[in-house]
Amino acid sequence: MALRLGFVGVGGIAQRHLNGAQAREDVEIVGHCDVDxxxxxxxxAKFGGRAYTSPVELYDNEKPDAIVISTPPSAHGEIEEEACRRGIHFFVEKPVAVNMALAERVLRAAEASGVLTQVGYMYRKSAPIRQVQELLRGRALAMVQAHFYMPGLPGAPWYETMADSGGQLVEQATHMLDLGRFLAGDVRTVIGRTARVRDWTPPPGFQPQSGMRHFAEGFDIPDTTALILDYESGALGTLSCSIVPQGQWDVGFKVVAEGLLVTIDGPSARWTGDESGEATAAEDWPLAVLYEFLDCVIAGRQPSIPYVEGVKSLAVSLAGYESVARNAPVALADLLPQGVA
Ligand SMILES: NC(=O)c1ccc[n+]([C@@H]2O[C@H](COP(=O)([O-])OP(=O)(O)OC[C@H]3O[C@@H](n4cnc5c(N)ncnc54)[C@H](O)[C@@H]3O)[C@@H](O)[C@H]2O)c1
Known part of the structure; x- marks a missing residue:
């Protein structure tokens, strides 16, 4: 019997997940919930299943085995908790929340219910990055240097406020902060600095265009951020991120390890040292994180990026902004829920 799959939040990124799910014969798409x-x-109409504006109605009428949640970051909470109450497994896009209190509430609900969870940190499932993880195993790590440069604000009209998106560290650079944890282990402390280096107010007569945005009303997030991270392993890390408009997306890493210098460019990697090589991600690499979730739900086993991983990566982002607020280093232990180390 096919896995009954529902979707909550069916905007931009959900289209990738919908197309991916539709391509699988062992999955039946049973319904969609969106406030729009x-x-x-x-x-x-395009993918089959019925339309809802309430997740609870979707759950109770269609009885999905699992759901895919792709809402804006500030919309999380009830969607996951009501799913947990009904034993519905969930895949949730990153970031899992914009604050730790809500992430902890959902974590406790997921733990109590025993549902299977997966967070959409897709870079972890890219084959070249998994190869790099193997190459780094057992080596002393020195520097984990990440960057996340975007040529402006994405099109969805909620990225520009802290309340809705959590800011670039929480919403976008979380991909690289999570990957840093994947490659180098947990982070102990974070020091952050933020800046807003340009005026994002739309000029008089400005006509919004499609694609990446260069102006937005109500813009209240930093546009440029730098972090210094102490990893528990003893490695140091940095993260630089900016949404100041320029020519292109540029997302990646340098990792300095004993005997190896690794460069990660998006989902692909190259390395040099006591061995050298390069690996390019397959074109469909972003689908692997959802497919692993579907395979695991069908087989009844936990996928590799459970909700708690999303909570731990969120904590690194929040520690960055908290460090700016306190003008001091912030220990992850101050932010993580009890029992999450
Ligand atoms: N992994 C990736 O590569 C990737 C890429 C893009 C976005 N994302 C993540 O996916 C999430 C969604 O981003 P997006 O670009 O698709 O946003 P979007 O605005 O295009 O889509 C979000 C959808 O959720 C709906 N929505 C809002 N509140 C809701 C609620 N309470 N219940 C149900 N539906 C609700 C909106 O109407 C909209 O259709 C974000 O967390 C984002 O970070 C991940």
């Missing part, structure tokens, strides 16, 4: 009813109906 027209969008839910449009997706239902």
């Amino acid at each position: 009813e027209a969008r839910a109906k449009e997706v239902a």
